[in-house]
Amino acid sequence: MNEEQRNELSQIREKSSDEGNLERIKQKTSEDFMQYFQTTYQPPNMRDAQRRKKKDTEVHYDFSIPEDMNLAGQGKKYMIRTYGCQMNEHDTEVMAGIFEEMGYESTSNQKEADVILLNTCAIRENAENKVFGEIGHLKSLKVENPNLILGICGCMSQEESVVNRILKKHPFIDLIFGTHNIHRLPQLMKEAMFGKEMVVDVWSKEGDIIENLPRARKGNIKAWVNIMYGCDKFCTYCIVPYTRGKERSRMPQDIIQEVRHLAAQGYKEVTLLGQNVNSYGKDLNIGYGLGDLMDELRSIDIPRVRFTTSHPRDFDDRLVEVLAKGGNMLDHIHLPVQSGNTDVLKIMGRKYSREEYLDLVRKIRLAMPGATLTTDIIVGFPNETEEQFQDTLSLVEEVGFEAAYTFIYSPRDNTPAAKMKDNVSMEEKKDRLHRLNKLVNQQSADAMSKYEGEVVDVLVQGESKNNPDVLAGYTKRNKLVNFRAPDAVIGKIVPVRITKAKTWSLDGELVEEKVEVK
CATH class of the missing domain: 3.80.30.20 (tm_1862 like domain)
Structure with missing residues (x-):
């Protein structure tokens, strides 16, 4: 793709404030946009992964927000939707921490968000289908607000077929990055905010360990x-x-x-x-x-x-x-x-x-x-x-x-x-x-x-998902227990007598005379 074609694509993305322009991007992308990106980055490669050799991993303690991005999020809000395992949930906590150091505030309302990231899971086909369905729903938000930054990250982004599908069919996505480069989020956000092209930063190579995120x-x-x-x-x-x-x-x-x-x-x-x-x-x-x-x-x-x-x-x-x-x-x-x-x-x-x-x-x-x-x-x-x-x-x-x-x-x-x-x-x-x-x-x-009639120690996490008048927590053996108690016990480990056993949870009553922090 020559320079004139690249400029035309950039102008189309910059002006994509209605459905017609987004469709034009899609048509243009089918050949030229794919050709451009396939010559500018190396997608994740499964054969390379299987051939990898042991090497020393570098540990870094020098993470910091670049000076020009310290206040980039002031007055703006971010939203991260997380799919998959606890590792993905923890990655989301790190990305949220980086956003907040840049001045962004968290929101659960997608219409308020200035940036929306989908932190994806690749372990099952159904998980991928959910993400692509969500990408389709986000398209209308981009039409309403062309300044909204939409990003795909996590495990799906490390799959070659997924990256190519996004490049080809979802050109309104602004940012794609993987699991090894979360620490580069400020730099990637800068490119997405001020650049005119989709930002793709997916590494086949192994990541180092960044300690002070x-x-x-x-x-x-x-x-x-x-x-x-x-x-x-x-x-x-x-x-x-x-x-x-x-x-x-x-x-x-x-x-x-x-x-x-x-x-x-x-x-x-x-x-x-x-x-x-x-x-x-x-x-x-x-x-x-x-x-x-x-x-x-x-x-x-x-x-x-x-x-x-x-x-x-x-x-x-x-x-x-x-x-x-x-x-x-x-x-x-x-x-x-x-x-x-x-x-x-x-x-x-x-x-x-x-x-x-x-x-x-x-x-x-x-x-x-x-x-x-x-x-x-x-x-x-x-x-x-x-x-x-x-x-x-x-x-x-x-x-x-x-x-x-x-x-x-x-x-x-x-x-x-x-x-x-x-x-x-x-x-x-x-x-x-x-x-x-x-x-x-x-x-x-x-x-x-076997728990009925027993007294178990429960770490109280908060209100039950099904009843705000009931508290819920877990035993040492990871059994869910629901019981009535004052909110003051949230965050404490308290004794609870089990009154009823169900297939996947237990009902109980607080043993009040023994309530104390453990």
Whole structure:
């Protein structure tokens, strides 16, 4: 595309204040705009990701808002819609912190917003469909307010096919960036505000670790703390190793300092985050793993410490030993199994067998007899037989999972599993999901029924979603409890007697004579 064509496209975007102009952009973009961007940036490449090699990750402590963007958001508002996992939620907290340091205010009203970001998830096809549906709805806002900045970020932005689709079909989007360059948000916003072309800043290369990023955390009761980024497991169905990059662990002292700071601020619970949290520290080569980190966190005056998400292959004896010490180490463990059949696990690239998973469960039960286990399970993996699915059902029964996130297999572009032939009909997949959920629901109800009449400690988070006159909170084992009590107990850990058990929650009454901060 020559300079004259580029200028014409810039003028069209600048004047896109009505539907007709937006349609003109779309038509123009179909060839020339795509040609321009495909020669100016390198999209995420799946083959490059699979060939990546270990290298030292640089740690930076020098983040700051550029001087010319310090006051860029004064009198303006931002809105971030978040899809997906806790990691995405935490990324949103970081972006919100950066926006607020630039002077922006948060809003939940999209018509008030001067900038709207969609922080996306790529793990399932349905998540992507939701985002593209939302992009379509945002188009009318751009027509009404051409100065509105619309941005797409997160895991979907790291997929080559997604970036190309946005470039081709949604040229009214102003900004696309990925998971490795959140710290560049001020610079990207500057380009989007003052430039005339779509800003695309997506890296195939690995990101470094930026330690002093601001965060606008939700509330002051529970907090997420990233301890590592990326994943090196390359399960055949999973896109995360491509969208999040290789495993990069934070230094222990930086994590410990952050948790101590949260404890000083009065937080009652932290959840350590990582795509494969159990492999924490392996890339540091200092003989220090998740169990060692958790052991140090035991001495910090914060009541509850959790972690997610675990991979069974990396759940070692040291971690079991530390969790068994109790204290602020909780015995609720989320341990994704994905399938109960060894052959399916092998095709999934999970690198453990059914027997090895059950051996790990026995080891955990021996060290922590009261441990609560939850899991993730995929049904309908390509060519899964009924016999193999029965192995999953029997494993669920044997382990006694008290909850499970269950899914029908969703193919992701460029993953090995997406290229596999599949002779299992959707009707059969849905039937298997129904049977699995029936079993999990029954096990959850049975586990919940044992709480009736018991007094449990509940960390009170706030009003119930369904009734503003009722408060809600969670036990150490992550059971949701609803009960009536004064608002003064919000943010405290209080004793509650369970009066009624349901499938997924508990009803209770405050044991008032014992109410005190823990």
